Amino acid sequence: xxxxxxxxxxxxxxxxxxxxxxxxxxxxxxxxxxxxxxxxxxxxxxxxxxxxxxxxxxxxxxxxxxxxxxxxxxxxxxxxxxxxxxxxxxxxxxxxxxxxxxxxxxxxxxxxxxxxxxxxxxxxxxxxxxxxxxxxxxxxxxxxxxxxxxxxxxxxxxxxxxxxxxxxxxxxxxxxxxxxxxxxxxxxxxxxxxxxxxxxxxxxxxxxxxxxxxxxxxxxxxxxxxxxxxxxxxxxxxxxxxxxxxxxxxxxxxxxxxxxxxxxxxxxxxxxxxxxxxxxxxxxxxxxxxxxxxx
Ligand SMILES: NC(=O)c1ccc[n+]([C@@H]2O[C@H](COP(=O)([O-])OP(=O)(O)OC[C@H]3O[C@@H](n4cnc5c(N)ncnc54)[C@H](OP(=O)(O)O)[C@@H]3O)[C@@H](O)[C@H]2O)c1
Numbered sequence: 001x002x003x004x005x006x007x008x009x010x011x012x013x014x015x016x017x018x019x020x021x022x023x024x025x026x027x028x029x030x031x032x033x034x035x036x037x038x039x040x041x042x043x044x045x046x047x048x049x050x051x052x053x054x055x056x057x058x059x060x061x062x063x064x065x066x067x068x069x070x071x072x073x074x075x076x077x078x079x080x081x082x083x084x085x086x087x088x089x090x091x092x093x094x095x096x097x098x099x100x101x102x103x104x105x106x107x108x109x110x111x112x113x114x115x116x117x118x119x120x121x122x123x124x125x126x127x128x129x130x131x132x133x134x135x136x137x138x139x140x141x142x143x144x145x146x147x148x149x150x151x152x153x154x155x156x157x158x159x160x161x162x163x164x165x166x167x168x169x170x171x172x173x174x175x176x177x178x179x180x181x182x183x184x185x186x187x188x189x190x191x192x193x194x195x196x197x198x199x200x201x202x203x204x205x206x207x208x209x210x211x212x213x214x215x216x217x218x219x220x221x222x223x224x225x226x227x228x229x230x231x232x233x234x235x236x237x238x239x240x241x242x243x244x245x246x247x248x249x250x251x252x253x254x255x256x257x258x259x260x261x262x263x264x265x266x267x268x269x270x271x272x273x274x275x276x277x278x279x280x281x282x283x284x285x286x287x288x289x290x291x292x293x294x295x
Contacts, residue, residue: 001023003037007030010201030042044092054098061209072255074134075256082134089139090145104152109262110131113259115261118264152211160287161287193223195219203275233284
């Protein structure tokens with residue numbers, strides 16, 4: 001299995017889980033060498049390097065978790081966003097075709113405009129920011145380059161977990177701030193389907209092992225605002241939820257617009273997968289267990 005973005009929040013956990021399942025894992029990265037798997041420095045923007053890596057390793061399955069994920073940075077640097085999230089995926093898809101590798105492209109709820117919420121795989125995409133547009137270009141690259149039985153697009157939403165200390169995510173931000181008794185402001189009028197990285201990693205491995213084709217919504221199963229997510233997390237870890245102040249999205253002056261409700265309908269994944277999306281209560285509990293294990 002070849003995992004790109006192996007140094008990232010999702011990729012790092014995915015590699016760990018794949019190794020536990022006995023897979024031979026090539027861990028690709030750009031700037032930060034991953035701790036697990038066989039490390040391979042590979043900037044996905046360079047077509048010839050990607051093809052060389054594939055012809056030398058002949059992966060059975062590829063999971064592309066690499067991306068430029070900073071939504072505001074994508075808005076300010078659209079060329080870099082389209083290179084990382086669009087052109088790089090074309091490069092991967094062409095290389096995967098040459099080696100007959102099954103490819104999973106990890107994508108996002110931000111391909112939707114957020115007007116409706118509870119989006120299924122059959123709903124129309126209409127991104128409202130550069131991150132979403134560039135990720136949609138990545139989805140199209142996979143669909144256009146490859147035969148339909150050889151790819152999967154796994155869309156997710158607000159990924160969290162015990163990731164790299166230097167790069168906070170929705171869970172570590174809340175946990176660390178509240179542990180230090182610092183107040184935080186969280187948005188109450190924007191909804192998504194927060195996704196525990198371990199759960200997503202497990203679903204992606206199942207898709208890779210069974211080579212399940214098509215689009216699949218592999219997020220958490222519960223629609224939540226960031227505020228509600230933070231309050232639930234505070235309760236799980238017995239932290240002081242009164243330190244969390246509810247704000248409106250318009251108070252935060254983001255560079256990029258955010259969809260108001262990009263929550264995903266996970267019905268298809270629940271039917272297809274043995275390891276199906278977690279509801280938020282089970283996800284908090286699993287997050288707490290992983291924390292205890294790390295201590
Ligand atoms: N985080 C979320 O809330 C969220 C929500 C929905 C969907 N997703 C999707 O889930 C996936 C994983 O997200 P994440 O949060 O785990 O990402 P992340 O922590 O930001 O990590 C991104 C990874 O991409 C790698 N990368 C970036 N540009 C690259 C390039 N040109 N060539 C090779 N590698 C490159 C980085 O490598 P280096 O560190 O070595 O530079 C890093 O390993 C992405 O596809 C993202 O769009 C994320």
